[in-house]
Amino acid sequence: MRFTLIVELEDKPGQLLKVIEPISRIGGNVISIVHDRHKVSPLKRVPVEFVVDIDTEKVESLLSRIKESGVHIRSINEVRMLYTESFLLIGHIIHTDLSDTVNRIDETGFAEVVEIHITMPKVNEPSTAIITISARGKDELGRARKILREICEKKDILVIEPLNEESA
Amino acid sequence: MIKIAMVGFGTVGRGFARALAENREIIEKKIGKYRVTAICDSKSSITGDFRIDEAFKHKSERGRLPESRSAEEIIEEGNFDVLIETTPTDVFSGEPGLSYIKRTLKSGRDVITSNKGPLVVAYRDLMRLAERHGARIGFEATVGGAMPVIKMIRDELAGNRIKRLRGILNGTTNYILSRMEKEKAPYPQILSEAQELGIAEADPGYDVEGIDAGAKLVILANSVFGRNVRFQDVEIRGITRITPEAFEIAVEKGYTIRLIAEADENGKLEVSPRLVKLTNPLAIYGTLNAVLIETDLAGEVFVIGRGAGEKETASALISDLVDFYGNGSFG
Numbered sequence: 001m002r003f004t005l006i007v008e009l010e011d012k013p014g015q016l017l018k019v020i021e022p023i024s025r026i027g028g029n030v031i032s033i034v035h036d037r038h039k040v041s042p043l044k045r046v047p048v049e050f051v052v053d054i055d056t057e058k059v060e061s062l063l064s065r066i067k068e069s070g071v072h073i074r075s076i077n078e079v080r081m082l083y084t085e086s087f088l089l090i091g092h093i094i095h096t097d098l099s100d101t102v103n104r105i106d107e108t109g110f111a112e113v114v115e116i117h118i119t120m121p122k123v124n125e126p127s128t129a130i131i132t133i134s135a136r137g138k139d140e141l142g143r144a145r146k147i148l149r150e151i152c153e154k155k156d157i158l159v160i161e162p163l164n165e166e167s168a
Numbered sequence: 169m170i171k172i173a174m175v176g177f178g179t180v181g182r183g184f185a186r187a188l189a190e191n192r193e194i195i196e197k198k199i200g201k202y203r204v205t206a207i208c209d210s211k212s213s214i215t216g217d218f219r220i221d222e223a224f225k226h227k228s229e230r231g232r233l234p235e236s237r238s239a240e241e242i243i244e245e246g247n248f249d250v251l252i253e254t255t256p257t258d259v260f261s262g263e264p265g266l267s268y269i270k271r272t273l274k275s276g277r278d279v280i281t282s283n284k285g286p287l288v289v290a291y292r293d294l295m296r297l298a299e300r301h302g303a304r305i306g307f308e309a310t311v312g313g314a315m316p317v318i319k320m321i322r323d324e325l326a327g328n329r330i331k332r333l334r335g336i337l338n339g340t341t342n343y344i345l346s347r348m349e350k351e352k353a354p355y356p357q358i359l360s361e362a363q364e365l366g367i368a369e370a371d372p373g374y375d376v377e378g379i380d381a382g383a384k385l386v387i388l389a390n391s392v393f394g395r396n397v398r399f400q401d402v403e404i405r406g407i408t409r410i411t412p413e414a415f416e417i418a419v420e421k422g423y424t425i426r427l428i429a430e431a432d433e434n435g436k437l438e439v440s441p442r443l444v445k446l447t448n449p450l451a452i453y454g455t456l457n458a459v460l461i462e463t464d465l466a467g468e469v470f471v472i473g474r475g476a477g478e479k480e481t482a483s484a485l486i487s488d489l490v491d492f493y494g495n496g497s498f499g
């Protein structure tokens with residue numbers, strides 16, 4: 001399961017490790033860290049937001065380990081990827097490292113590639129794929145779309161975006 | 169008596185002249201008597217007291233008109249109230265139409281054009297020039313041919329805030345994409361089919377690369393959203409890379425692919441192939457054009473029609489003529 005974890009850390013070196021270490025020891029993955037030093041709490045603590053990917057049954061033990069190290073957990077929320085959109089890609093998709101394209105979206109933490117389907121191209125002809133991206137919110141989906149566009153522009157892949165039918 | 173001068177006597181110019189003759193009764197009921205006082209093409213002209221069939225006869229028999237007065241001279245002499253400008257499009261220089269239109273407006277005379285070039289290059293300048301000299305410029309024919317969109321938004325939707333426009337503004341590409349969807353055949357094959365049918369030109373770049381649709385989008389954005397954009401400001405992707413597999417996958421998911429021109433009030437300006445739900449009104453077939461207009465009061469308004477052709481474009485030119493001189497507003 002993927003979730004966001006907001007903790008309060010003291011503003012001194014080494015604090016991030018108190019969260020990262022237990023996650024990796026338990027076999028989880030830190031997808032992103034947002035460290036906003038401008039939002040210091042009255043107790044001079046800095047809120048830090050982690051997006052973590054971990055087996056659902058391991059979540060409880062992870063949270064207690066973090067608490068044991070004296071870190072205050074402000075909130076934990078499962079990341080729900082509610083907004084989904086599919087895109088067609090046309091070009092030399094396989095030659096240009098598909099997994100990199102997928103990773104760049106997944107590593108944002110707010111969006112992920114949930115489906116990808118490539119039709120077998122004829123030799124030396126461009127291939128066609130459909131890629132479905134889910135994101136936490138509408139804005140996040142917009143940001144993921146922008147990332148996809150940028151990557152594909154660099155790789156000379158044509159992106160065919162859907163005509164969104166929500167009113168302007 | 170409204171005096172009409174024509175610069176450009178090709179497909180559209182001749183279509184307009186023919187419509188003026190054939191629908192004279194209907195048109196004169198709206199605008200009163202009219203007469204064509206001059207016609208010129210790239211190298212020849214006809215002026216003075218002539219009948220339109222003489223011009224057709226000369227053009228078809230000799231490929232030219234009887235006199236050699238140039239468009240500049242005819243505009244300079246000013247023996248007309250309105251100039252019908254139908255010379256070829258150049259979206260980068262606007263010429264030759266741009267100079268003809270400027271000179272005419274400066275003399276305080278009205279212009280009606282089917283040529284996108286001058287409006288794409290100098291929209292705001294032309295509007296200012298017209299205003300300063302108490303003249304008018306009609307350009308319904310530049311976008312979507314017979315499909316009424318410019319005056320529809322200006323008049324019928326007056327008082328609405330226009331939020332977004334999305335349209336199919338090029339019939340050739342829409343024909344190619346419709347056929348690819350039905351046949352699941354590769355682009356080059358469908359393109360040559362379209363060329364054989366005379367739907368695509370021998371050099372199809374202007375259509376299939378999205379240039380024509382981009383030029384029309386510039387005119388729409390400037391006239392509807394009051395912007396001052398140029399051709400270079402449009403993000404354009406054409407249809408040449410679309411594969412038959414793309415249609416297979418799209419249709420399986422309930423979509424088709426169409427070349428969509430989109431502009432909105434936040435500044436979006438894009439022509440690109442898009443996945444369009446098969447149930448969306450813009451999933452149209454053949455050489456048709458369509459625009460979906462999204463407004464605050466009227467909601468969605470959908471316009472569809474023939475985007476090109478000699479009669480269709482003549483219809484749009486005549487609608488501007490009636491708009492200018494209808495209801496006895498002339499003389």
Ligand SMILES: NC(=O)c1ccc[n+]([C@@H]2O[C@H](COP(=O)([O-])OP(=O)(O)OC[C@H]3O[C@@H](n4cnc5c(N)ncnc54)[C@H](OP(=O)(O)O)[C@@H]3O)[C@@H](O)[C@H]2O)c1
Binds near residue numbers: 283
């Ligand atoms: N065809 C359509 O369905 C359609 C639809 C909407 C808009 N339009 C636009 O309408 C315009 C005319 O299209 P069309 O299909 O009628 O083109 P066309 O058949 O090529 O006719 C162009 C006419 O302009 C004349 N011309 C060329 N250079 C000139 C110059 N420097 N001075 C004076 N006349 C000149 C040509 O003279 P010659 O006869 O001596 O060659 C010809 O008579 C274009 O801007 C086009 O984009 C066309």
